[in-house]
Amino acid sequence: METLLYDWFNLLLRMLHAIAAIAWIGASFYFVWLDNNLEVPDSEGKVRGLAGGLWAFHGGGIYQVSKYKLAPAVMPERLHWFKWEAYTTWISGALLLTLVYYGRADLYLWQQGKWLTTPTVAIFVSILFLAAGLLCYELLFRLLRPHSRRLFNALLVMLIVLTCWLSSQLFSDRAAFLQVGALLATIMAGNVFFGIIPAQKGFIRALDNGEEPAAAPMLAAKHRSIHNNYFTLPVVFCMLSNHYPFLYGHPFNWLALLAIVALGAYVRHFFNLRHRGQLKLHIPAVAAIGCVLLALGLAQTQRNSTSQNDASEQILTDVSAGAPMHLVEAHCQGCHSSAPTQSGFSAPPLGLALDTVQQVQAARDRILPTLQSRYMPLGNITGMSDSERATLIAALETDNGTTLTED
Secondary structure, three states, X not given: OHHHHHHXXXXXXXXXXXXXXXHHHHHHHXXXXXXXXOEOOOHHHHHXXXXXXXXXXXXXXXXXXXXXXXXXXXXXXXXXXXXXXXHHHHHHHHHHHHHHHHXXXXXXXXXXXXXXXXXXXXXXXXXXXXXXXXXXXXXXXXXXXXXXXXXXHHHHHHHHHHHHHHHHXXXXXXXXXXXXXXXXXXXXHHHHHHHHHHHHHHXXXXXXXXXXXXXXXXXXXXXXXXXXXXXXXXXXXXXXXXXXXXXXXXXXXXXXXXXXXXXXXXXXXXXXXXXXXXXXXXXXXXXXXXXXXXXXXXHHHHHHHHHHHHHHHOOOOOHHHOOEOHXXXXXXXXXXXXXXXXXXXXOOHHHOOOOOHHHHHHOHHHHHHHHHOOOOOHHHOXXXXXXXXXXXXXXXXXXXXXXXXXX
């Protein structure tokens, strides 16, 4: 019963998180597009104090959108604010992180061979990682950006590089990418909470008092919004990355993460320029070439790493005789069975049951990447040895896994 309640709570939180994230990212995309597409107002619009405007056609009809340099002569009774999309996304994400990665830190967050000694320490360091990253960003933004944007951008890039590498050393392979995504999302939510909304409230407060609103806070709020816009695609990738063990389980996983974060921001830059009327087709071309080179580089380094490991491990088992199913039983079936015995699982993850030789052979292409990347078993909770891992990999690679035996 407890496992069933856990699964339902997990499902509902994921739905809430996904829906809120869609609303938040959609608003970010829309308002950056809107700002980049504003047209110079006509003489009448200038008299009204407009900074720009545009006409749009959507399913509901024709819309006219106007942006004021300051504010209309009479403030409307109802002014829409955009903040709860961000807050709901972050809160639901924090609850999911707590439920899945902190609640089962021994399986998902902590991994043997990393710097952290216990799952409890991993939870503490994860929270510290997020808080410290947000603090570093805020200090850079508040103290450095107003004086030197180039230096701020350079240090921000260095911060992201550091977090990608550090996360891969501290947390499990599966959690490393998500931890970086959670940090970027925390910075994004912090931009809304600490910068954008306070600036907007200060703007309205100044108008209510009959004062001229300060320009600097609103300009800073716009820059924060632009930063959030560039973070969106990298964050989306990080949140989906746990489906791709061939990436997060790669020996150079942090470099792969860094490359994809950079490519995601670069692609976002293409669309932002396109909204301003600047069609830079070389950007998607370079991004596509970058993806191909990344894929080829990861494949080659994976093969080299596997070859080196195989050569150094001196496997004593005769692979041609088959990898006995007792390895699958000992290290896989606790979770991947029609009736899992591992606590926290009421059904096999991803619907992948490995109760028979036929099921293992059919799932060969799904199993191999998780074994080669050392992602499975989760956190190596079963204590699979290097020779056992290599034996099972060799058996699955030989004749499409037909060397597996029940003995």
